Each structure stands twice: as C-alpha cells, then as structure tokens.
Amino acid sequence: MIRGETxxxxxxxxxxxxxxxxxxxxxxxxxxxxxxxxxxxxxxVVGPSxxxxxxxxxxxxxxxxxxxxxxxxxxxxxxxPRKTVGMAFQNPVLLEWRTILENVILPLEIVAPKMSxxxxxxxxxxxxxxxxxxxFENKRPSELSGGMRQRASLCRSIxxxxxxxxxxxxxxxxxxFTREDLWQTMRDLRAAEPFTAVLITHDLRExxxxxxxxxxxxxRPARTQxxxxxxxxxxxxxxxxxxxxxADMLHILRDQIKIAQGRDVEGQA
Amino acid sequence: MLRxxxxxxxxxxxxxxxxxMLVWANGWPNYKMASPSDLPPAFWKYKELFLVxxxxxxxxxxxxxxxxxxxxxxxxxxxxFSKLARDALYPLLVGxxxxxxxxxxxxxxxxxxxxxxxxxxxxxxxxxxFPIAVSVGIGLSTLEPEYRDILRALGAxxxxxxxxxxxxxxxxxxxxxxxxxxxxxxxxxxxxxxxSPHGRGLGALFKSGETNGDYPLMFAVLIALAxxxxxxxxxxxxxxxxxxxxxxxxxx
Numbered sequence: 001m002i003r004g005e006t007x008x009x010x011x012x013x014x015x016x017x018x019x020x021x022x023x024x025x026x027x028x029x030x031x032x033x034x035x036x037x038x039x040x041x042x043x044x045v046v047g048p049s050x051x052x053x054x055x056x057x058x059x060x061x062x063x064x065x066x067x068x069x070x071x072x073x074x075x076x077x078x079x080x081p082r083k084t085v086g087m088a089f090q091n092p093v094l095l096e097w098r099t100i101l102e103n104v105i106l107p108l109e110i111v112a113p114k115m116s117x118x119x120x121x122x123x124x125x126x127x128x129x130x131x132x133x134x135x136f137e138n139k140r141p142s143e144l145s146g147g148m149r150q151r152a153s154l155c156r157s158i159x160x161x162x163x164x165x166x167x168x169x170x171x172x173x174x175x176x177f178t179r180e181d182l183w184q185t186m187r188d189l190r191a192a193e194p195f196t197a198v199l200i201t202h203d204l205r206e207x208x209x210x211x212x213x214x215x216x217x218x219x220r221p222a223r224t225q226x227x228x229x230x231x232x233x234x235x236x237x238x239x240x241x242x243x244x245x246x247a248d249m250l251h252i253l254r255d256q257i258k259i260a261q262g263r264d265v266e267g268q269a
Numbered sequence: 270m271l272r273x274x275x276x277x278x279x280x281x282x283x284x285x286x287x288x289x290m291l292v293w294a295n296g297w298p299n300y301k302m303a304s305p306s307d308l309p310p311a312f313w314k315y316k317e318l319f320l321v322x323x324x325x326x327x328x329x330x331x332x333x334x335x336x337x338x339x340x341x342x343x344x345x346x347x348x349x350f351s352k353l354a355r356d357a358l359y360p361l362l363v364g365x366x367x368x369x370x371x372x373x374x375x376x377x378x379x380x381x382x383x384x385x386x387x388x389x390x391x392x393x394x395x396x397x398x399f400p401i402a403v404s405v406g407i408g409l410s411t412l413e414p415e416y417r418d419i420l421r422a423l424g425a426x427x428x429x430x431x432x433x434x435x436x437x438x439x440x441x442x443x444x445x446x447x448x449x450x451x452x453x454x455x456x457x458x459x460x461x462x463x464x465s466p467h468g469r470g471l472g473a474l475f476k477s478g479e480t481n482g483d484y485p486l487m488f489a490v491l492i493a494l495a496x497x498x499x500x501x502x503x504x505x506x507x508x509x510x511x512x513x514x515x516x517x518x519x520x521x
Contacts, residue, residue, distance in 0.1 A: 061422040081424040093415045097437045106433070106463045140515060154417070166422075167511040 016069035031221035044207035047217030086162035092153035094141035101137035333393025345405025396457035404446035409440030
C-alpha cells in the first residue's frame with residue numbers, strides 16, 4: 001500500500017448495540033461499538049472479562065447481527081456468513097478423526113469444492129511448513145502438543161486465503177514461552193499471507209507485539225473506550241517489548257483497562 | 270496378539286472349571302444344576318436343532334438391532350438438534366423404556382397374530398433402540414459450538430456440518446451404546462421365543478427342554494445364547510475399529 005493513499009477500511013463496525021435475551025431480561029453486551037480496521041492491518045481488541053469481545057467476533061464473522069448499528073466488510077454490509085472469513089479459537093477444535101493435514105484442508109472442502117486434491121495438499125503443506133509442522137502432517141491431533149495443535153488450527157483458519165481473520169484468544173491457553181513462539185509465527189504468517197486480522201486477547205504485551213492498533217473496550221456493555229495506534233516496525237522482534245516506547249504503550253493500555261474495569265487510576269482523572 | 274486371545278480363553282476355562290467343581294462338590298444332580306461336562310453331549314444330541322434355532326435367533330436379533338440403529342439414530346438426531354423435541358420426547362422415551370418388555374409380548378402377539386418373525390424382530394428393536402437414541406442425542410447436543418462455528422462461519426449448510434463434524438464426532442458414543450444394545454436385542458428376541466413359543470429360535474428350544482425335563486439341554490441353550498451374544502459383541506467391536514478407530518488412544 002502506497003503511503004498517503006486513502007486507506008480503505010476492510011472491517012468497519014459503526015455504532016453497534018446488542019443485548020442478549022436472558023431469563024432475567026435483556027442483557028446489554030454492546031453499546032456503541034466503533035471499530036475500523038484498514039485492509040492488511042492487524043487490530044488487537046482488549047477489555048475486561050465478559051465485556052462482549054466474543055460477541056464482536058460473531059458480528060464480524062456474520063454469525064449474528066447487532067440489534068442496532070452496522071457491520072461492513074469490504075464496503076458491503078454483512079448479512080450472513082461468508083467464505084472470505086477465517087476463524088481460530090482458544091480451543092483449537094481439531095477433528096480427532098482427521099490427520100493434521102486433513103484438518104487444515106477442511107475449509108477448502110467447503111469454500112473451494114472444485115479445487116483438486118493435489119492443490120489442496122500443496123496449499124496446506126505450504127502453511128504447515130511455515131508454522132514449523134513439516135513432518136507432522138500425518139499425525140492425529142492427539143499426538144501433538146497444545147502449541148502444535150494451535151499452530152495447526154492457525155493454518156486451518158487461513159488455508160482458504162480469507163480476507164478477514166478472526167482470532168478469539170488463540171494463545172490464551174498456552175504457557176508463556178509457547179505463546180511467545182506463536183506470536184512470532186503469527187507475525188511471519190502475517191507477512192506472507194494477505195489477511196486483515198482482528199485479535200481478541202487478554203494479554204496487553206500480545207496486543208502491542210501483534211497489533212497495528214489496540215482497541216480497548218469498556219466493561220459491559222462494551223463501547224470503544226480507547227484506540228491506540230502501535231507505531232512499531234512491522235518486522236518487530238520480541239526485544240521490542242523491552243523498549244521504553246513499548247513500556248509507555250503498555251502503561252497507557254494498563255491504565256485504560258483499569259478505567260474499563262471501573263477503577264480509579266492514580267495520577268489521572 | 271496371542272496374549273489377546275489366550276487371556277479371555279483362559280478366563281472362560283477357569284470359569285468352567287469352577288462351575289464343574291461347584292456342582293461336583295455339592296453333589297447336585299443335573300436336574301438341579303447341570304455341569305459343563307453335561308453340555309457337550311446335549312449339544313451333540315441336538316446339533317442340527319442348535320444350528321437351525323441358533324440361526325433363527327441370530328438373524329432376527331440382527332435385523333431388530335439394525336432397525337434399532339436406524340430408528341435410534343433418527344430419534345437421537347431429533348432430540349440432539351431440537352431442544353423442543355428433547356423436552357417433548359424424553360418423558361415418552363423414558364416411560365416407554367421403563368415398561369417391562371415381557372408385559373408387551375402378549376400385547377404385540379395379539380396385535381400381530383401369527384407374525385412370529387415380525388413380532389420377534391419388533392421386540393428386539395423395542396428393547397434395544399433406547400440406548401442408541403439417548404447417546405446419539407447427547408453426543409449431538411453436547412457438541413461444542415466452536416466445532417460448528419468453524420464451518421458455519423464459511424457458510425456451510427447444516428447438513429454439511431452434520432456430515433463432516435457432528436456425525437463422526439458422535440461415533441464413539443454411538444458404538445458405546447451399540448455394545449449395550451447388541452446384548453439387549455438378544456433379550457428381546459428370546460422373550461418372544463420363550464413367552465410366546467412358536468417352535469423357532471433358541472428360546473423355543475429352551476422351552477422344549479423345560480417341557481421335556483431335559484435340563485442339560487436348557488443349560489446348553491443358555492451357553493449357546495451367551496456365545497451368540499459374544500459373537501455379536503465382537504462384530505460391533507470390529508465395526509467400531511473400522512469406523513471410530515481414531516477414538517482409541519490405547520498405547521499413546
């Protein structure tokens with residue numbers, strides 16, 4: 001993308017409001033959600049627990065509609081599921097009866113039924129190699145470690161070259177070191193693949209390392225409370241997290257989370 | 270492999286030995302309790318009857334079980350996918366299953382007079398579909414939403430999601446229930462053959478042994494039934510290995 005060109009927002013959520021119907025009456029989860037993600041960028045969404053972050057992923061995926069407000073993908077309002085979306089969750093949800101390779105191919109069976117078996121395998125193997133799973137393609141998911149399963153899940157989420165990648169805390173259940181490994185894998189995938197991503201996370205360091213912008217949601221019902229542009233180089237390494245610049249960003253985000261949780265922040269209003 | 274066969278065979282031999290000793294030590298006559306050594310002569314004497322009757326019992330049980338698989342899976346799908354159907358059907362299913370099936374033998378014998386094959390198959394079906402329906406229903410209704418969402422987000426149809434995810438994921442539960450149902454189906458077949466005898470099946474042979482005071486024959490029928498039950502059970506195990514072998518994590 002040429003600098004100075006008007007950047008198109010690939011994902012846009014405007015004034016979304018939503019309430020779930022529960023036995024004890026409506027439970028508002030979203031109240032004025034504003035999200036704009038330019039094409040090819042990575043938006044990290046953070047916020048207190050239970051603030052409606054997963055609802056946001058369902059809106060973008062077209063799995064549900066907001067009561068009010070609009071969701072746009074690529075200049076079109078979202079009316080339902082579309083083949084140009086990829087999803088990965090905290091639970092890798094691999095199919096136990098398929099090998100790793102067959103698991104990665106699954107979306108192609110739905111999205112590209114006419115693609116030849118050979119092409120599917122080539123595409124899947126390309127991704128498996130990128131995430132370091134070469135040689136494991138014929139294993140069953142139960143034979144792999146948690147980190148490896150999550151790598152396979154990431155491959156599956158982008159195998160059909162989606163425009164939009166939705167990541168709902170995909171690294172949340174991993175240990176700290178494995179998680180950092182996967183951040184770097186994600187960074188490399190981003191450089192190689194064309195998707196625009198929304199990452200839901202509870203980890204501020206993760207949001208700064210992977211995001212081009214970090215969106216802080218308020219406590220439930222969620223509105224967009226704060227948006228931070230992450231002004232770090234695209235080919236960042238983990239070392240960047242130890243710079244003053246990153247520390248300042250993390251500090252601001254931390255304060256914003258406290259506000260979102262409804263607590264006072266020392267030295268600020 | 271050798272050990273896999275030798276272990277159960279040895280267990281059976283030990284069981285027969287203890288049985289023989291029990292009868293011998295108590296000095297029971299064979300009209301009180303037949304001993305294993307009484308059985309081979311009984312089998313030999315009626316060997317043709319055992320083959321004919323055993324086949325009658327086996328095929329009717331297998332057909333009944335097959336119906337139970339088809340209908341049980343259908344009911345399971347309905348209660349698995351629809352909460353409304355679940356709420357509506359569960360009391361009916363549980364109530365029906367709680368009825369002792371022996372009481373139904375005269376009922377169906379009256380409804381379908383003379384249709385012995387049909388009655389027997391119907392009973393085998395009625396007694397064995399319940400575990401299949403319940404386990405398929407539970408398997409489908411407890412499918413984690415993420416499993417559905419990975420395909421639903423791509424616009425896959427409900428049928429595609431069922432075929433690619435829900436159905437294979439439910440197979441281990443299905444086969445678990447099928448093992449229970451396979452042995453139950455024999456009970457159904459024999460209920461009709463014994464309570465409403467019509468000269469066919471191992472149940473009828475048992476009844477004639479009782480009538481004639483041929484006690485070794487009665488015990489031999491029981492052993493033959495146990496044998497058929499084991500055969501059908503291992504047939505199910507074989508199918509399970511073929512279709513749901515991935516769920517077996519032995520040795521991992």
